[in-house]
Amino acid sequence: MDDVKVQIPVSELRYYMQELKTEILNNLEAEISCTIERTIHKLERHNKPKVDNAHEKCSRLEKDELPEKRFFLRDSVLTDLWKVTHLSSAYNICVAMMLLLYFNTVLLYTVDTQRLEDDMAIINWAAGKRSVVILLWLGMKMSTTCVVYFLFKHWALLRPKKLIFGLLDYIFALTYLVYQIIFFIIPVMILIYYKLPPISSFAILAEQVRLSMKTHAFVRENIPRAVQFKLHQDNDEKDPRPYPCFANYLYFLFAPTLVYRDVYPRTFCIRWNYVAWNFLQFLTCIFTSCIAFHRFVVDIFQHVGHKPFTPVDFVLTLSGAMAVGSLAMFLVFYGFLHCWLNAFAELLCFGDRVFYQDWWNCTSFSKYYRTWNSVVYDWLYSYIYKDFYQVLGRSSAMVIVFLVSAIVHEYILALTFRFLYPVLFILFSSFGVLVVFLTRRRTSSGWNVFLWMSLFMGWGFLIMLYSMEWYARANNCPSYVHPYLDYIVPRSWSCSVFKIHSYQRIIDS
Template sequence: MACFIVVKIIVCVCVCVCVCVCVCVCHLKLDLMKQFDSQVNEFMDCLIEESTSLESPLLLSSPMSDKERSKMRHLRPSQDQGKQFVIRRSLLDELFEVNHIRTIYHMFIALLILFILSTLVVDFIDEGRLVLDFDLLVYAFGQLPLVVSIWLCMFLSVLVVPYGLFHIWASHRQASHRRTLRSLLAGFLYLLYQGIGLGFLPTYLVLKNGLPPASRFIIILEQVRLMMKAHSFIRENVPRVLAAARDKNSKETNTSLVIPQVTQYLYFLFAPTLIYRDRYPRNPYIRWGYVATKFMQVLGCLFYAYYVFVRLCIPQFRSISLQLFDLRAMVLCIFNSILPGVLVLFLAFFAFLHCWLNAFAEMLRFADRMFYKDWWNSTSFANYYRTWNVVVHDWLYYYVYRDILWMSEKRFRAAAMLVVFTVSAVVHEYVLAICFGFFYPVLFCLFMCFGMMFNFILHDQRKGPIWNVIMWTSLFLGQGVLLCLYSQEWYAQRYCPLQEPSFLDLLKPRSWTCHQQTLPAEHID
């Protein structure tokens, strides 16, 4: 009887302890949720206060004279004339101040460590030693001296030709009796330079010298960037000259304010924006530690991508041409490519849109760091396209979409949107075709077919969480399709080369007909 009472007491004590533990866990959960909510609320309040402080000087400033207002009109466009640059930080820099968000960054670092360890262990087992040669990176970034030489020629030409043509045209326009002829000649020379000097010649040099993929990406992406910068400079300043020419009472404006200084144009060529302004908001000093951190993160992302390809991509696609095509193999290939494709997407976003652009912005004291928005919260592809890459979106919006609306007197909005999608798809496909060395318009088809369709189906009125899930699912699947098909074509081009290909052979994907029985004795990667 005494033993029964003792056992009963012990059971009661255990039950009480369990109840207390459950209550403590519930309280701890509530405390954590309250702490997270308070941090998010404080974060949003700070953003609201900061935006209010940025706008209040414009609202509370004293009235300006007509002369000051005329000068300000040339220095900064009004709300309906162009993009407004304000002082603001990048979104990830603000989010990483929250410990719960920064933990996600730590998880990706842990995954990189596991990739490195797995590669080292496998190489040690296979070779009996540690292999640290990074032959894939050495191959991908080959011929760097030639890359630097081509880039210097492109940069110097962009610095001299567009600015020189504009300066000569703007300086002599008032005194000329043949303004229309001079304008047509200057416009023709500018278009000739854009098409041949900056468009054709770099592409020709890349193809003639057989640069490897990463080196090609450097040249072609810089080619596109400089072409967009030159267009922005001309597009923003020519209307100012024409407007000043109509102002008969302000000769000072014509000579000193309308024509930018070459230092302003030089700053714009390095600034992380594609929209030209004479002046941008600037920070008071440079944080060199921040710059070093961002460049180290870019280097880390580069090695991260290397290990993703070495561990997840090359073993899968190296022998892809040994198998005959069948639906099951294609489906498995696409779904097996989703994980590395998504990792490459995240790495490209973090390395370029966050780290690279922020590093140059910090060195130039460029204060407007909104290079992207919260695209991961998008519930529509329309919002995703606007927030993924704000730098390029601004250029497309102001110089393609709005210019088409201006020329059509705002009558063809759907056509303007179609032109924006077409321009973006063509440029993306051009970059991939030149850099990979073959034409396989997978990205173009995804842009023009599924991208356009989802842009209207998943529009801005879709606000529920389920639409965010659908957006992420579609994005993941698209990355798997891109990585799978382009990787298959890459190896097919090397396993089954054509001796004398015709024009139609260059357009037809090689992976549709390439089926080898054994791997080639020698292949680069």
């Protein structure tokens, strides 16, 4: 058999080899620089050399300055773990359990066709008014794409040419603040006017928050660039331009990261089978969550307001809610943080795919918060924690980060369900902060058990309390006359949800 000869144009081959060389050198240079800096800092702290006042001041500033977020070419943790034979068996066990759940569901729907129609009707209603959702999403996306970039671009170009650039800075800051306020108000008004159902509302609100975080990241990262930009003395702009090119900004809007950089590590090809497999796994997680909520949430809580709960029912319901909450936690993590983000990273050739870390091994909640969702944590660290750390210190900056995270989560849930029931806010702002200090510097395996117990109980309470309040309102439990008071005071408190008089009769007898 003749040898098969593959002909590749020399120019194309040279281009790809040069790209590969540049990528390898950049990553290698970044790793070497980090290693050298850490080694030098260790030696300086060990030897403590005598320096003059200027050098001492510079060293103090460098010590107070927190490190920047760095991007490298690397895979997700589970992508590497699934390559290990023993750990891939755990994945196969989960797939087997999921297939059995699907088989049981298909069998149930085959026997009871009316249940299938009812469940499909619920899903169709919860994700309804899709045309409004699509148009609203397009409007938000176009606003973020065009308005923000061109507003920043014109400010950056006008700033070095005007003597009154101080006033121009205030005008830009005010305009940007007004834009952010309008960007939050108008979608909420449309969402309420069209009475979007829960899933549609959640999708719009989550996308609204994501785009707002992207906008702030872009502006926050490029303001120093525009401020430090100066024209050459002979009016020849030899310095780089004071704003990034539009292609970089557009790529950032779709990239699976919330921290802006002009350039990210990139892969060289798209594995379409990998993209399809991750999207398929994501849809599987969606279907599994729908089955779990129909079987364990709708069936249990739909009688709230009609049939009182006894204390025994409450305990049993909490146990079932913890099981559903635990399943929801795993599905959210694997479906979104692994499958969804990896699929988009592959489509965009985005190289740094550490969207989470090994949070399941954590023994402290501070490390858990840093590793559960690295995408959001990097944004909070880069644009909230670092800014307040310089002014207020470490503890105050950490508390502010928790408050911001709790407020945003509660904002999404309150508008999704159309009532304010701040269970998540309380868990974040009180228990969440407390356990950070309680588990700090804990390393024994017992604290890992405590972390898992806390997660299961937290998700269980969220599922149970929000479901009880939802069905208390759906079943027309007594409402308050004032609409604002009815929005913030839970109806499940005024409804005869809990039944304790039967136990009182037993005690009296």
